Amino acid sequence: MMLASTIWQRELIEFAQRRRALVIKLAFPLLVAIPLVLSGAPPIYAAMGITMLAAIIGALGAAAVLSRERQSGLTLRYRTLPVNPGRLLIERLGTSAAIDFMQLTPVLLLIALRHPSQFAWWPALMLGTAAVLLIGNLLGALASTLSNSPGEVMLYVVVPLLPLLYLSGVFTTLDQPALLLISRLLPFGYLHEAVLGTLGGQPNLLPWETLLGAFGFLVGAAGLTGRLGRRVLETD
């Protein structure tokens, strides 16, 4: 019997023990990505689909789990643990984002193998995916504090997520300077650029610029998660 002594170990053990969920979690992104990557769809559309997939997996997964825990009383139990709330949330969302990353790894491998000549974009692709997943998890965690109903929480996730994806230039190329500036201040554009570059499209940024942006958002998201620990865990 696997035993967990830490919060991140517990997350991993529970994930590994949910066999059916494990299969679905690994199969679902591939089912979406295979037609996009292998069918010869224009890179701009494929990049849009994969960026949305990463954002939704991160945000909806965390929102669903945390709102269910709030309803069942597990959040109250976490609240009474002798652990700093910031550290607790970082461990939980960090592990959850890592599990989401594992879920997306077959998709990333598929993209890389399909376009091996674009290897310069691979680091940005990985870091961009990690940043979007962690931010998605944080968004889901914040949404879970707004309602005890999982259905309602899904709505609270999607409502800000779609405009943010638009403002990141995921749905359409942004020409106006003001919108372009806003897109640089949001994390999703960097993943979109990285996917576009890896698929052989025409991104606006260079690989190192995208890598730097993604890294900044990853670090920023980790810091923000720590600061929002009390907000997420101690809100009734």
Added chain:
Amino acid sequence: MRDDTASEPSLLSTSGLTRAYRGGKGVFDVSLKLSAGEIFGLMGPNGSGKTTLLRLLATAANPTAGRISWFGTTDFRDPSVRRRLGIMLDQPAHFEQMTGYQNAWFFARQFGLSEDFARERLDELFNWSGLSEARGQLVGEYSLGMKRRLNLVEALVHRPSILLLDEPTLALDYRGELDLIERLQLLGLTGTAVVLATNDVHLAERLCDYIIFLHNGRVIREGRVPDMLTEVAGSKEVELQLNSPVDLDGLRRLAAVEGASVQGDVVHVVLSRGANPAQVLAVLNGTADLVSVMRVRQPNLGDLFLKLTGVVLPAAHR
């Protein structure tokens, strides 16, 4: 609030403790003091604020006014405070896709137990709770009673200085209830303080040193159990099972009636000292055929509550 003395330092104290929710619910202006080895009962009907008060004491909720001090500190996030609290909340929340033992192990380790000590304590507590056979079973497959027993194991595993238990006997069988009473009495003797929220008057009378009655979020009476029972000593509780509605106001107007309340087809009447239960039948004005059962018994804490508020504790007449 009782006086604190140098010989009896309090482990837990509150003053003016308030937690207000929208709609007027919550707890208001609660002051209490809990010493080592003391067993404290919080009693009141559903919605009276027992669970809210217990959550505040358990650091699971923040007060909107007043203060709480645990072991001399008021910082509810202090890990050294939380490590000394054993908590069983109203919801038996667990990780359902993990086994009972995996759940208990996780919580034991979170409370700072070494691997060897956690193993030793869990072996002992799983045996005590009767969950040994089910330790490898997923919690999602546990019955409510098993989940509650697992909660008790998790609350006790790190040998807390204060145990905070919400309805600890709920969903336990008779054997489990007796084992729990014995365990809590033993813990009391070794200096562990216990706060239990309960409506089980027999449990409270048997176990508690001190009782607080809560009604609409406020303390309406508190005291040592023998003192509180003295208040209703000599009076009688009459329970009437009725075939049709009765004139409750007429009953309450009787000088001998200290309190009366109706629950479904059962009327509970507390009679003052020396009163004759036949007076109750007399007020029914010759319609004795509407009474299918009449019981007379010695009063308990539930009757005192009824006398004070006119409200019956849900489990008072079990």
